[in-house]
Amino acid sequence: MDLIRTQGRRITRQRRLVLETLRDSQEHLDAYALFERVKVRDSKISLATVYRSLALLKESGLVQENRLGEDHGHFEATQATPHYHFTCLGCGCVIEFEAPQVMEVVATLCSGQALQVTGVNLHLSGYCADCHAPGQDGGCG
């Protein structure tokens, strides 16, 4: 968190609160849901500040934004190991998974096409085990 204090940026109660709240909840909250949770501890905080804090925390790498197929972002505190997401179109649950193959793809592109990759986003959607009818035709064998 202290690495924010570069370039004259300040550590504020609001920014600390946004990060803590995100870390405490092991979920993938959207900006408004996070706002509601943060408001419990700071009833005066504004939604704009939540957005601004998230943008800053993202810049510093402490927070990740995930696009999970909806028209708004979902946020989570950065984990130790990179992971990706599956969302169920039935119940809306989010399942995290690791996939080292993705980094192999990235490595191939780096050497093959001289691309410098700074962001990786893999999002799968479909139906979780609870939601898909066993007879239904799905996306895998």
Place this chain on the structure above:
Amino acid sequence: MDLIRTQGRRITRQRRLVLETLRDSQEHLDAYALFERVKVRDSKISLATVYRSLALLKESGLVQENRLGEDHGHFEATQATPHYHFTCLGCGCVIEFEAPQVMEVVATLCSGQALQVTGVNLHLSGYCADCHAPGQDGGCG
């Protein structure tokens, strides 16, 4: 295109035009850019119809929507082989690439966690060969 005519849906001049325009341009157009191109051939078409047509064509699998890190979608006619996207944060160019490893990941999740995957979206961002300074620290070795 004819498979649209199921469930009482109709093939209209506008829908045909949206699909054709998308097929002709081998680009990743957003809804508004597509609207402008379509308007050349049908000056009366409305933006709402472009959105509605895209939604329908997506449903029928003829069109893919890609989220490329911006706050709006980009569309392309469905290709023979699935592919993924890299966007350059410098110049904005979009580079397509194939990556069979992604489907291995999907297969693993299908058998391992009984997930039914219907949508796959992999998006990389960073700097293309023209844009990254050779000395800069990037995301690969």
Place this chain on the structure above:
DNA sequence: AGTTTTATTGCGAATAATACTCATTATCAA
């Protein structure tokens, strides 16, 4: 501890992408 500097906040208003309403038009089955 008090003062100064200026980054940050809260609030409301502004934007931008996309969806909706509804009267009119056009597709298509009969």
Place this chain on the structure above:
DNA sequence: TTGATAATGAGTATTATTCGCAATAAAACT
């Protein structure tokens, strides 16, 4: 050709996110 109704165009509404600005507070300085 006609009738039933799906789709369109135009405008409006909605939603996520950003912006402008006066008031506030974090950090640097005394």
